[in-house]
Amino acid sequence: MQRDALAFQMAQVLDVDRFKFAHIVRSTFDARVRGSMGGLSETISELARRVGGRPTAQQVALAAQQRLTLTRKLLSDTYSAPHLVNLKSRGHLLGVVTDCSAETPMSWIATWLKDVVDVVAFSCELGVRKPALRK
Numbered sequence: 001m002q003r004d005a006l007a008f009q010m011a012q013v014l015d016v017d018r019f020k021f022a023h024i025v026r027s028t029f030d031a032r033v034r035g036s037m038g039g040l041s042e043t044i045s046e047l048a049r050r051v052g053g054r055p056t057a058q059q060v061a062l063a064a065q066q067r068l069t070l071t072r073k074l075l076s077d078t079y080s081a082p083h084l085v086n087l088k089s090r091g092h093l094l095g096v097v098t099d100c101s102a103e104t105p106m107s108w109i110a111t112w113l114k115d116v117v118d119v120v121a122f123s124c125e126l127g128v129r130k131p132a133l134r135k
Helices: 002-014 020-026 029-032 040-052 057-076 079-090 103-108
Strands: 095-097 120-124
Touching: 002 020, 002 040, 002 057, 020 029, 020 040, 040 057, 057 103, 103 120
Parallel strands: 095 120
Antiparallel strands: none
C-alpha cells in the first residue's frame, strides 16, 4: 500500500517506530477526515507524540512535505481526467464531495482538478463525513 509506505517514510523522518506510526495513521482516519486533529502539521506532531516521538518543527515540516507530495500525485494520477474534462467541455458543472484529511485541500490547488471542478466539499473543513445523515 502506498499509504503505509508513506507512513513508514514519515516515521523515519519523525524518528518513531514505523509500524506504530502506520497503525496510528490508519486508526485516526475518522478524526483526521473530520478535521478534529487540526491542520497537517498539528496532526503529524500529534500522531508522532502518540507513538512516543518528540518531533522537531523541521521533522514535522519534512514529513508534511512527504504527505503533500503523495497527495498531489494521487490527485493528479486519475483515470477520470478525460471524462471530467469532457463533461466540463460540454458545459456541465462538476462537484466533488470527499472524505479527506488536511493535505487534500492543501494539495488541491496544485492539481488540474481546481480548473475542472466547480464546487468541492472537503470533509476535514466541514467537520462531517459522507454520508452525513440529516436529523
